[in-house]
Amino acid sequence: MAKKFLEISQVGIEFPTPNGVFCALRGVDFAINEGEFVSIIGHSGCGKSTVLNIVAGLYQATEGGVILDGKEVDEPGPDRAVVFQSHALMPWLSVYENVALGVEQVFKGRKNRAQMKSWIEHNLELVKMDHAMHKMPHEISGGMKQRVGIARCLAMQPKVMLMDEPFGALDALTRANLQDSVMEIQKELNTTVILITHDVDEAVLMSDKIVMMSNGPAARVGEILTIELPRPRERLALAKSDQFNFYRQQVLSFLYEKKGVVDFDEAKKQRAVPDQTKDTVEKIS
Ligand SMILES: Nc1ncnc2c1ncn2[C@@H]1O[C@H](COP(=O)(O)OP(=O)(O)O)[C@@H](O)[C@H]1O
Ligand SMILES: [Mg+2]
Secondary structure (H helix, E strand, O other): OOOEEEEEEEEEEEEEEOOEEEEEEEEEEEEEEOOOEEEEEOOOOOOHHHHHHHHHOOOOOOEEEEEEOOEEOOOOOOOEEEEOOOOOOOOOOOHHHHHHHHHHHHHOOOOOHHHHHHHHHHHHHHOOOHHHOOOOHHHOOHHHHHHHHHHHHHHOOOOEEEEEOOOOOOOHHHHHHHHHHHHHHHHHHOOEEEEEEOEHHHHHHHOOEEEEEOOOOOEOEEEEEEOOOOOOOOHHHHHOOHHHHHHHHHHHHHHHHOOOOOOHHHHHHOOOOOHHHOOOOOEOO
């Protein structure tokens, strides 16, 4: 049985700015089960990365808190690995060495040299990068660098993988390939994932749950949509699926009709989706 694995409880955060205190989040509240794939979607600047940074332990919430597997999060740790939009590989280290960096940190004293080597190679195989393990970052494409970033995360065996718009900088075809790879790996390893995105199709395709955030300041969770599409999910078949398009409409409706709406009960009454929203906008921000 799935249990509440990660709880984000009534999280608020205020940032000091030259113009006074800025309240970015207020009362952000949701929970994630072990092995669940959850996306957070919202308009640019609403506070998605801030939520992720609080879960990562990089930011301290001003109110509320985060509990992961029964322990309060108050600093960064290897149990929460982050994949950023830009790959953040060390340019002077090879693909293999970049993954090794994380592995040595986490498994020091627990795996010997040979075990570490095979573990690094295994994770590079998972992301289909074993063929290029001795290449340097400048010798590989943007999509390949993101694959290495994902391998580095997976190899640390985090309790939760935090992905902040990891496909945002990639061309459409590379993005689709990488989305498929991440879905395959997530299914195989039962990884718990939080994915930040502003891409509606990506959120519906990949997620078990979509957390939709209202616009800031004082952004909060507007609605949570459960995606009950069977896995494995195949993008071509789903494009023709009524259920997929229904979910897509729900997210578009939230983002375009209710953005910044504080009175969510009122927003729910305005449910009907106008025809012109259909198939018009793929990406937001
Ligand atoms: N360290 C910070 N100091 C001040 N303001 C910040 C800081 N980090 C984020 N913000 C503000 O919080 C809001 C949410 O930012 P962010 O989480 O990056 O949005 P998103 O990822 O949804 O685009 C923005 O208005 C941003 O300017
Ligand atoms: Mg962001």
